[in-house]
Amino acid sequence: MQWQTQTADYSYGKDLAVDRNKVLRNTYLLLALTMIPTTIGALIGVSMHFMLRGWVGPLLFLGVSFGAFFAIEKTKQSALGVVLLLAYTGFMGLWLSQYLQVALRFGNGGQLIATAAGGTAAIFFTLAGIATVTKKDFSFMGKFLFVGMVILLLAAIANIFLAIPALTLTISAVAVLIFSAYILYDVSQIVNGGQTNYVSATLQLYLDIYNVFVSLLNLLMAFSGDRE
Template sequence: MANLQKTYDYAGGQSVTRNKVLRNTYWLLSLSMIPTVLGAAVGVAFGVPIPAGFLGALLFLGIAFGFIWAIEKNKHSGAGVALLLGFTFFMGLMLTPLLTRTLGFSNGGTLIMLAFGGTASIFAVLASIATVSKRDFSGVAKFAMIGLVGIILASLANIFFAIPALTLTISVLAIGIFSAFILYDVQRIVNGGETNYVSATLALYLDVYNIFTSLLQILGFAGGSRD
């Protein structure tokens, strides 16, 4: 009976910990949207020049992975949270070319709101599925990672070819790939595989960010109006 009680207490403690990590992750993810919006607003308002081309892409990847490394290195301290918020501001700045191009459409503001609403809806649905479903989504990570490497290579190649159809294809694939990552990342928290809310927030932020940019690319391609 005593052993049963200990088992029950242990399971209950694990459940409380997982719920706390999930709650803190969602809270920090919401907070991270503020510097992202600020970064985007600064970039668009002041026309911050964002390096383009192959070298620009390499520079972006270098800075982004530098931030990610530093965040993971400091994820158990307040410095990790500060670095994460700094990273989200940087990612907001990197939206400048896409937002400027979209706002060049007469319905640009509407397209941005549609992309935001679509991203929020996708996240809400997939996060709910990952939370309540008994299905194991760990297998999707392997295929999603292969797909991620593929679209990164295709994106770098398309810098030289600039094929609109390839850009659209990459965006569609990216939505599927990062949607799969949402299922995997949220379920890892729910199942206790991820116990640090800073790391969890970073993973989900990248999922949401890439879905938003991909949706906005597609909406601009399909529904952008110059009238």
């Protein structure tokens, strides 16, 4: 009887590990796929000089984002969830084009973008590797990161009115730290079974990577931008 129980426990543990690896694999595959509509959206935005100023931009961004979050969450168990996710990343690419256009005004704009992309990739692969290899549970970070993200969002909204350059740089620097830590947290959630849906997992990691890239690009433009 004891042997049968041990065998059943072993089989259950093995099946659980297979399921988690499947979620992680599907997440990485879909994450790679999201880069296609993001790139297309960014190229379209740059070519058409897409730029929104004032309150129109933030309101549009928040409206589309929260609507997309709700719709993706409701359809995450179906193929429609994947379609909506890819459509949203296309919008995010269009939104990203505004930052890219600012960077391209610098003499070394292309280099700044490439450096931000390389830095983001290095951060992602390093932290994702740590979470995957060590299998350590980083769920204890969740509450602290959420509070930090809320404070960061409030500071960003306040800075729309204040427009303080030093605060802008501080927000970007803190954002790099918070969303880098979120990469570690989100991958750990998949590895340890806290996240079992690859569509939701992909959305979370996509937003982590997106915010790290934009924040790094802002910092590079401020400190290394060649204004000619």
